[in-house]
Amino acid sequence: RINQQRLWDTLMEMGQIGGTEKGGCNRLAGTDLDKQARDLFVSWCEAAGCDITVDRIGNIFARRPGLNNDLPSVATGSHLDTQPTGGKFDGVFGVLAGVEVLRTLHENNIQTPTPMEFTVWTNEEGSRFQPAMQGSGVYVGRFDLEEELNKTDVDGIRLGDELERIGYLGDAEPRSRNFGAFFETHIEQGPILEDAEKSIGVVRLGQGIRWYNIDIQGRESHSGTTPMYLRKDAMVAASLVIAELEKMAHRHENGLATTGFMQVYPNSRNTIPGHIRFSADLRNPNPDVLTRMHEELLAFCKQLSVDRGLEIKVDPFWYFAPVEFNASDDVKAATEKLGYSHMDIYAGAGHDACYMADLVPSGMIFTPCKDGISHNEVEYSTPEQCAAGANVLLHTMLEASER
Amino acid sequence: RINQQRLWDTLMEMGQIGGTEKGGCNRLAGTDLDKQARDLFVSWCEAAGCDITVDRIGNIFARRPGLNNDLPSVATGSHLDTQPTGGKFDGVFGVLAGVEVLRTLHENNIQTPTPMEFTVWTNEEGSRFQPAMQGSGVYVGRFDLEEELNKTDVDGIRLGDELERIGYLGDAEPRSRNFGAFFETHIEQGPILEDAEKSIGVVRLGQGIRWYNIDIQGRESHSGTTPMYLRKDAMVAASLVIAELEKMAHRHENGLATTGFMQVYPNSRNTIPGHIRFSADLRNPNPDVLTRMHEELLAFCKQLSVDRGLEIKVDPFWYFAPVEFNASDDVKAATEKLGYSHMDIYAGAGHDACYMADLVPSGMIFTPCKDGISHNEVEYSTPEQCAAGANVLLHTMLEASER
Numbered sequence: 001r002i003n004q005q006r007l008w009d010t011l012m013e014m015g016q017i018g019g020t021e022k023g024g025c026n027r028l029a030g031t032d033l034d035k036q037a038r039d040l041f042v043s044w045c046e047a048a049g050c051d052i053t054v055d056r057i058g059n060i061f062a063r064r065p066g067l068n069n070d071l072p073s074v075a076t077g078s079h080l081d082t083q084p085t086g087g088k089f090d091g092v093f094g095v096l097a098g099v100e101v102l103r104t105l106h107e108n109n110i111q112t113p114t115p116m117e118f119t120v121w122t123n124e125e126g127s128r129f130q131p132a133m134q135g136s137g138v139y140v141g142r143f144d145l146e147e148e149l150n151k152t153d154v155d156g157i158r159l160g161d162e163l164e165r166i167g168y169l170g171d172a173e174p175r176s177r178n179f180g181a182f183f184e185t186h187i188e189q190g191p192i193l194e195d196a197e198k199s200i201g202v203v204r205l206g207q208g209i210r211w212y213n214i215d216i217q218g219r220e221s222h223s224g225t226t227p228m229y230l231r232k233d234a235m236v237a238a239s240l241v242i243a244e245l246e247k248m249a250h251r252h253e254n255g256l257a258t259t260g261f262m263q264v265y266p267n268s269r270n271t272i273p274g275h276i277r278f279s280a281d282l283r284n285p286n287p288d289v290l291t292r293m294h295e296e297l298l299a300f301c302k303q304l305s306v307d308r309g310l311e312i313k314v315d316p317f318w319y320f321a322p323v324e325f326n327a328s329d330d331v332k333a334a335t336e337k338l339g340y341s342h343m344d345i346y347a348g349a350g351h352d353a354c355y356m357a358d359l360v361p362s363g364m365i366f367t368p369c370k371d372g373i374s375h376n377e378v379e380y381s382t383p384e385q386c387a388a389g390a391n392v393l394l395h396t397m398l399e400a401s402e403r
Numbered sequence: 404r405i406n407q408q409r410l411w412d413t414l415m416e417m418g419q420i421g422g423t424e425k426g427g428c429n430r431l432a433g434t435d436l437d438k439q440a441r442d443l444f445v446s447w448c449e450a451a452g453c454d455i456t457v458d459r460i461g462n463i464f465a466r467r468p469g470l471n472n473d474l475p476s477v478a479t480g481s482h483l484d485t486q487p488t489g490g491k492f493d494g495v496f497g498v499l500a501g502v503e504v505l506r507t508l509h510e511n512n513i514q515t516p517t518p519m520e521f522t523v524w525t526n527e528e529g530s531r532f533q534p535a536m537q538g539s540g541v542y543v544g545r546f547d548l549e550e551e552l553n554k555t556d557v558d559g560i561r562l563g564d565e566l567e568r569i570g571y572l573g574d575a576e577p578r579s580r581n582f583g584a585f586f587e588t589h590i591e592q593g594p595i596l597e598d599a600e601k602s603i604g605v606v607r608l609g610q611g612i613r614w615y616n617i618d619i620q621g622r623e624s625h626s627g628t629t630p631m632y633l634r635k636d637a638m639v640a641a642s643l644v645i646a647e648l649e650k651m652a653h654r655h656e657n658g659l660a661t662t663g664f665m666q667v668y669p670n671s672r673n674t675i676p677g678h679i680r681f682s683a684d685l686r687n688p689n690p691d692v693l694t695r696m697h698e699e700l701l702a703f704c705k706q707l708s709v710d711r712g713l714e715i716k717v718d719p720f721w722y723f724a725p726v727e728f729n730a731s732d733d734v735k736a737a738t739e740k741l742g743y744s745h746m747d748i749y750a751g752a753g754h755d756a757c758y759m760a761d762l763v764p765s766g767m768i769f770t771p772c773k774d775g776i777s778h779n780e781v782e783y784s785t786p787e788q789c790a791a792g793a794n795v796l797l798h799t800m801l802e803a804s805e806r
């Protein structure tokens with residue numbers, strides 16, 4: 001069994017880096033705070049006998065040798081970056097559950113048949129740079145390395161430059177680790193486990209995600225002198241798309257649709273906006289439904305552009321197909337062995353393990369979070385809930401190493 | 404008659420300061436570019452024999468002595484600040500028509516019975532700092548000086564500090580000029596004169612304006628894990644308000660409604676926005692209709708906040724009542740004397756002359772602008788159209804000085 005208090009203490013210590021007044025965390029990918037968090041992780045892993053490798057997209061691999069180091073390692077991990085209004089658990093808990101497993105093995109001098117690896121993936125959140133799960137996506141070959149290093153934030157700063165600046169632009173090639181299996185612990189981020197009073201969610205599926213940049217090009221003109229019939233108002237058009245996105249989500253079973261990001265040009269009160277860029281995020285566990293939502297969005301925007309004489313460009317720059325986890329039974333077996341209540345569940349969010357499932361048998365362990373609230377500074381899990389997840393991770397990894 | 408080519412050359416020279424690729428101008432109030440434009444104006448006025456006074460809100464007064472300097476002066480002017488996507492004419496034309504009048508008097512050694520004053524008003528646009536017509540509003544006593552100096556831009560920079568930094572925080576008290584009348588030349592910014600093929604608009608009224616900050620407080624949460632029924636989505640709520648504003652404008656005769664400004668927190672694609680601040684700009688020439696629009700906006704936001712469990716704060720921070728120009732007949736007389744085609748018109752935009760009308764007989768001279776487009780880099784007027792406006796200004800001022 002892992003050490004519940006120690007796990008909690010590491011969570012609270014890590015949460016100081018970028019800690020906010022409301023008790024959350026604002027630690028965007030590639031920032032100085034991301035560096036501090038990474039440095040702390042590296043120091044903890046080195047102290048527990050690991051050696052460290054960093055790859056060309058900044059993913060960190062801390063390796064604990066096993067009895068036979070030619071065997072593929074059993075790996076775990078998640079991310080240390082957060083949302084601007086993030087909590088102390090999303091991602092971080094998955095990384096630190098790994099560190100707690102590592103320490104438990106280390107202090108008990110447990111020799112595992114295979115090596116074990118403890119990982120941190122770059123920019124999982126997709127908040128500062130897009131898309132999400134960028135580090136794991138590059139690692140498994142879904143994204144092109146150079147293209148992702150060239151991605152810029154809203155201020156035009158390159159991810160590659162930021163990784164270099166904070167000392168995490170490594171030289172290991174993506175895919176060069178010898179993994180045998182991958183497991184990720186994560187808070188659920190939704191209300192289901194809490195409502196069902198279950199300690200552990202055995203994640204069967206990661207739902208599909210589509211991300212869009214929508215650019216509406218209207219025409220700037222004066223708010224006081226331009227009659228309504230002469231307007232090409234990009235703001236009103238964007239509002240109609242956003243209102244429609246909500247309706248679309250309601251129309252489809254399990255449909256979700258969100259606009260979280262918007263930039264307005266010129267953003268002046270008495271100038272009708274001439275250009276608006278905003279995001280759309282569509283999700284569905286059923287790929288066919290997600291395709292229908294996609295088509296409805298395109299059709300709506302096309303019709304709107306005709307009706308209003310505006311140019312609307314919809315760039316569907318990221319499609320994440322629903323993924324089935326093929327090592328879920330390992331998670332379930334460990335959960336049952338430990339006697340935790342559990343249920344099967346699907347992941348609403350994308351996770352690094354979803355991409356790792358491309359390469360190796362993978363599974364995810366969900367734990368409840370308070371009121372189902374995440375991407376919010378009030379995000380919370382209890383020490384007991386976290387400990388249960390880390391215990392399941394420990395035993396899942398040990399079993400996998402034995403095989 | 405004024406010198407058309409010289410007027411045009413000064414317009415083009417001034418337009419270089421903050422000139423944009425698309426031929427417009429981006430010269431926000433209180434910036435280094437604003438300073439450059441002000442310095443150029445001051446140098447031109449000094450060269451034509453004026454002395455310069457700057458007041459405590461940064462308004463500039465260039466005074467040309469008359470035959471009797473105890474008499475109140477006849478004044479003109481407008482503003483040199485522009486929108487972020489502004490043109491080379493809005494405001495600037497009114498200032499430089501004044502400079503052209505000054506130069507015409509100067510080179511012909513014309514002695515006027517009263518002094519003449521040529522003015523530049525601070526932050527007329529209301530783009531960087533709110534409200535609009537801030538300098539003239541303080542001058543006439545509509546706004547409190549200290550309160551306006553303490554206003555900040557989106558980065559928290561104080562207007563007072565910016566004026567000091569660029570050397571235009573003067574020490575003259577507002578209201579300390581001895582004005583007898585005020586006339587402002589301005590491009591129409593709308594399509595009416597062009598459509599009617601008239602050279603001059605005799606402005607009878609400035610329509611009413613209401614400006615709002617609307618703050619919607621929802622709850623940040625995850626776009627992929629938060630079911631639709633659990634959301635408190637500030638972005639969707641803002642979109643519904645904006646779509647309703649357009650409908651409201653259509654419901655009322657001559658109604659205009661615009662959202663030009665929006666800030667989204669945390670502005671991350673996979674976080675449901677927890678807080679949105681945006682502007683509303685309502686206009687109507689009829690104060691009763693404007694009041695109804697105001698009440699409808701409040702009622703809509705109240706109902707929406709109940710329906711969606713969100714907090715919506717509507718701050719109606721600026722009300723500009725419709726104003727009648729009581730010296731329009733002077734403008735009309737000069738226009739007819741010069742033989743220009745003309746029509747009566749009302750101003751859709753607010754102007755410094757609207758506030759000056761509080762203190763002294765005031766009038767406005769409108770000239771056509773291409774396609775009625777303003778607050779856009781393509782804003783354009785021909786040299787002939789500008790010259791007509793400046794000629795009317797010259798003769799209106801001369802007549803007023805004679806009386």
Ligand SMILES: NC(=O)NCCC(=O)O
Nearest residue numbers: 124125132349350627673
């Ligand atoms: N776990 C998590 O919040 N991932 C961010 C990627 C997503 O938007 O689902």
Ligand SMILES: NC(=O)NCCC(=O)O
Nearest residue numbers: 224270527528535752753
């Ligand atoms: N002339 C002009 O564009 N003024 C700005 C103030 C307004 O919004 O009407």
